[in-house]
Amino acid sequence: MDLSSIKQSVLLGDAEATIAAAHEAVAAGVSPSSILTDALIPAMEDVGNLFACGEYFVPELLMAARAMSAAVEVLRPTLARSGYKAAGTVVIGTVQGDLHDIGKRLVAMMLEGSGFDVIDLGTDVAPEQFIAAARDNDAAIVALSALLSTTLPAMESTVGALRAAALHENLRIMVGGAPVTDDFARRIGADGYAPDAPGAAALARRLVGPHGDADAN
Numbered sequence: 596m597d598l599s600s601i602k603q604s605v606l607l608g609d610a611e612a613t614i615a616a617a618h619e620a621v622a623a624g625v626s627p628s629s630i631l632t633d634a635l636i637p638a639m640e641d642v643g644n645l646f647a648c649g650e651y652f653v654p655e656l657l658m659a660a661r662a663m664s665a666a667v668e669v670l671r672p673t674l675a676r677s678g679y680k681a682a683g684t685v686v687i688g689t690v691q692g693d694l695h696d697i698g699k700r701l702v703a704m705m706l707e708g709s710g711f712d713v714i715d716l717g718t719d720v721a722p723e724q725f726i727a728a729a730r731d732n733d734a735a736i737v738a739l740s741a742l743l744s745t746t747l748p749a750m751e752s753t754v755g756a757l758r759a760a761a762l763h764e765n766l767r768i769m770v771g772g773a774p775v776t777d778d779f780a781r782r783i784g785a786d787g788y789a790p791d792a793p794g795a796a797a798l799a800r801r802l803v804g805p806h807g808d809a810d811a812n
């Protein structure tokens with residue numbers, strides 16, 4: 596079956612059309628993992644490229660991510676039954692003292708579209724909450740967001756607390772948010788930084804890749 600209508604509707608940010616096309620594909624017997632890997636993930640990669648070259652802006656990104664999330668909801672029950680193996684679990688949240696979550700939600704949606712299981716802890720998340728969620732869900736990655744320069748120290752202490760908890764040697768930490776820079780990420784000992792949601796999805800895939808780039812900045 597031609598999956599281009601799913602891809603196209605995500606690119607257009609049309610959630611209703613994406614849901615309908617995903618239902619149609621499932622009814623036609625297309626496996627949910629094929630819908631994900633052959634249509635949804637490539638669509639989000641295209642969206643990321645359009646964003647990177649300045650053709651798409653945040654509203655288009657948000658609409659595409661919403662359409663993609665809606666399709667993931669259609670596939671979720673069947674994906675679980677078909678034994679689809681996620682790329683890993685990402686625990687994400689905005690650090691303590693910070694209530695901004697629009698960009699973080701966008702990152703979470705892009706990660707989900709890239710095949711990760713995502714556990715979103717919300718905003719104002721204490722280091723202990725990140726540690727508990729990463730441990731309880733055997734997370735591959737913890738992703739921290741901060742939008743205030745005054746909460747950058749909380750990001751640093753969260754990275755420190757996660758390292759001190761020594762959950763497992765493959766745990767990767769990625770950071771982002773408007774005041775965060777590549778330099779800052781390196782300085783606080785994070786494994787990677789990305790400036791936007793498509794970059795975050797690409798970074799996450801690199802971090803869990805064969806070499807598990809411990810410094811993918």
Ligand code: B12
Nearest residue numbers: 693694695696697698740743744770771772773791792795
């Ligand atoms: C919306 C908003 C709010 C909303 C938040 C609503 C919500 N649910 O999120 C409200 C009104 C609550 C708010 C409150 C405050 N805000 Co405010 N807010 C903003 C605003 C206008 C937009 C932020 C936003 O959503 N951007 C759009 C998203 C898509 O972009 P983004 O968040 O940067 O995310 C992208 C990347 O950074 C990256 N990314 C984000 N997270 C992560 C994580 C990882 C792991 C990775 C890899 C990447 C990544 O990917 C995202 C998508 O591409 C900004 C100004 C601006 N233009 O940015 C101010 C701004 C962030 N706020 C600011 C301030 C000062 C405040 C307040 C202190 C105001 C006050 N005096 O009360 C409070 C603080 C409350 C608190 N404790 O957090 C300042 C921060 C200044 C600074 N440098 O510290 C800003 C910059 C405004 C300004 N120019 O002064 N705010």
